[in-house]
Amino acid sequence: MSAASARPVALVTGSSRGIGLAVAEALAREGFAVAVNGPADDAELAAAVERIAAHGVPVAAAPFDVAAVAGHAAALDAVEQALGPLTTLVNNAGVGVLKRGDMLDVSEESWDRCFAVNAKAMFFLSQAFARRLLARSRAPLFHSIVNVTSSNAVAVAEQRAEYCASKAAAAMVSKTLAVRLGRENIAVYDVQPGLIATEMTAPVIAAYRERAAQGLTLFPRVGEPDEVGTLVASLATGRLPYTTGLSIPADAGMLVPRF
Template structure:
């Protein structure tokens, strides 16, 4: 990352990352912090988030951790207020947290569907709304959402609830981008393909993952850092004329030759 951007590319900027304690989220936190940003991890798993933040602080990076259950709008408001009041601005807000317990279609009940929609789809609404005054103070900024290829583009057994939420996320990105453009706030998303994370390990055994990696045109599973790089790009001045878009980062897996593998 440092070979692509100046070491202080995000110096003075305040970045909030939900679901930042591990996997893709932690890679995003690390990437922005290493480029000079003041980063807050928001995660329902506070001890894990605090440990991650401490590890990065030990490297001299500016990272803090706060607890937040993103299914609760009141906690989202408290989270954003805490970050905004501490720094008096917000430049980049990244909703990366997701909820997706693998569940057969017929077994998805109202409670599971409600929590999935709350964390994955409703939370970015509330984050954007509560962050807006602080982003105005910064003169604008970037709102980014980790979407998925599952839902907007492909299906996966046991993830109907997740797919519905992520399809909704892409609609939110476009609509919010249109309305917030006048505020100099760009809204974009990243659609990860198969990324090597602890969460992905729960969706299939090692042999299945190896088969998927072998079929990806670029010949490997994605790494969390691949998604972090896309987020940094979309938040950077290099993407100043990009809004309302979702960037697929999947190693080419959705190209026609391999589409049947993922559906």
């Protein structure tokens, strides 16, 4: 594929494992060139790069800490140097709380960490991404930002107050981006996963599986990273035409109001 035939290029933050890695794979299956990100240039990132490369698409390792805002421009430069002009940003990197428990005991450190990675990084990386898109001609490729927030953007988990607050902020970042970038024909989506089996949820997955089986989710099971990956790739390829600013629960109907 020549540069002129313009292959879409995606940066997926936090794609060294979990949902981000599944998103990177789903995008590779769609023919995207993919920049794989984690905070460190380590064996996990190298393994993820190898896994994406097996799909036969261009791939680059993009090790950087998304919370280090001053490094964003250089990180995007490096990705574009390796893969060409970016079309797609998936803000997926996220962290949980340092300690589950009563919100009356939440530490400032855990609050700041949740907000730095889950909300602030998404805002400023999107800003850096949008600035470079606006500075060049973009047609005819589809351009988008897909943010991975959480069911906790809208539903309280009492033991993880600071995570919920950071995800609610991230969901609003998504909406504000959609408003600003609509006139530029850049679509912005907010994907809100529910209970997905990854390392992040490993300590509680047995309890989640039980609650899902008992009806917490309408499909009586937890989700797999690939399911979120396929959803994100559908959005990033423009398969929901004439849409932007959507918050899409990937939660098997967990938050459908019932009584």
